[in-house]
Amino acid sequence: MKQDVKTINRAKKLGLIAATALLVAFAWAAPVSNTYAAEAPAAQSQSVVHTINVTGKGEITVTPDVAYVTFGIETKAATAKESQKANAAKFAKLKQALTNSKVKTEDVQTVGFYVNPEYSYNEKTGPKLTGYSTTHTVQVTYRDLDGLGDLMDAASEAGVNQVQGVRFDTEHPEMYETQVLEKAMKNAEVKAKAIASAAKQQIVSVITVSESSADVYPIFTNQVYATAKMESAAADTSIQSGQISIKSNVTVVYEIK
Incomplete structure (x- = not known):
């Protein structure tokens, strides 16, 4: 118990x-x-942070160091085979003219080759095959810009009857990237300060920056070029390279208070 x-x-x-x-x-x-x-x-x-987001733009103009010329040879004949044969003969002359102008083989690229039937039209009989045309188009990279007019004349004498345009550019855009990006950042800062001031705020610091790579905006020359053989007394072709524009954008996020 x-x-x-x-x-x-x-x-x-x-x-x-x-x-x-x-x-x-x-x-x-x-x-x-x-x-x-x-x-x-x-x-x-x-943890609340007030920010503004702006895009800054930078641009500089520079002298181009390369030209891209598009040459075309068009030939016509009764049959497709004859048209292609005539075109090949003229193209051989163009290749020799380019070699004489010190154009390297790797700087010549075919960008188009077409063989097309040609027709005549009549209201009573309808379309009628009249022959064939062959067009061979090449892009030539040329760095001697002072001699570009001479190249055009030599190509014309060799049988070129189409020049579809001259594009000026630079082969070294990286040389100008720093300059154009600095201008873009300064532009972004000016915009940000103006916005902050209007909102009675102040810029504190940069939070993030993103940039687009520098882009080259070349000058296009789409002028009509004489297709007939140059006369000995005619003036030489003159091509003006002018300048090209290099642009870049940056997107910057700023802290404000």
Whole structure:
């Protein structure tokens, strides 16, 4: 009987200890939760950053160092075979003229070769096949811009009867990238300061910058070129290379306050 009383008393003590521990744990946990809930809005308000996003543009003009000329030879004949044969003969003369003008083989690229039937039209009889035309077009890379007019004349004498355009460019755009990017960044800064001032704010710092690679905008010369053989007394062809424009854009995000 005494043993049972001791057992009951021990159980009561263990229950009391467990209840006390639970109350202590609850007392410790409750303040932590309340403190976190009170501080969360303050931490969130501190993370807000006001920004403006602007695009800066940079541009410089430089003298081109290369020209891309597109020459074409068109021949006509009664049959497709005869038309192609005549075209090949004239093209051989053009190749020799280009060699004489110190144009390298790797600087001549075929960009078009077409053989097409030709028709005449009559209201009574309808279309009638009259022959075939063959057109061979090549793009020539030429770096002696002062001698470009002479190249055009030599090509004409060799049988070229189409000049589809002259495009001026630079083979070294990387030489100008730093200059054009610096101008783009300065332009972005001027815009950002103007916007911030209008909004009664101040520029604090640059957050991010992204840039597009420098692009070359060449001058296109799509002038009509004489297709007939040059007369000995005629003036030489004169081609003016002018200048080309190199442009780049940057997108800058600024922090303001």
